[in-house]
Amino acid sequence: MCSYLYAMFGLKTREADGLLPDELAAVRRWHSAILSVAIDEMAHLGLVANIQCALSVRPHFGR
Numbered sequence: 001m002c003s004y005l006y007a008m009f010g011l012k013t014r015e016a017d018g019l020l021p022d023e024l025a026a027v028r029r030w031h032s033a034i035l036s037v038a039i040d041e042m043a044h045l046g047l048v049a050n051i052q053c054a055l056s057v058r059p060h061f062g063r
Contacts, residue, residue, distance in 0.1 A: 001045070004041065008035055011030060013028075013031070
């Protein structure tokens, strides 16, 4: 999860950062795609935690 967000926020987002207009459009698409994946991963984490609670297992989020 953190690696997705790190990648997303690490992208250049302005023409002032040296991006050409075509590159800027591509980066915006990547930003959207990475954010979508991060949201899906959080949904999966929530579903697994809910299933664990239903089975009387305490969710564990440590490594």
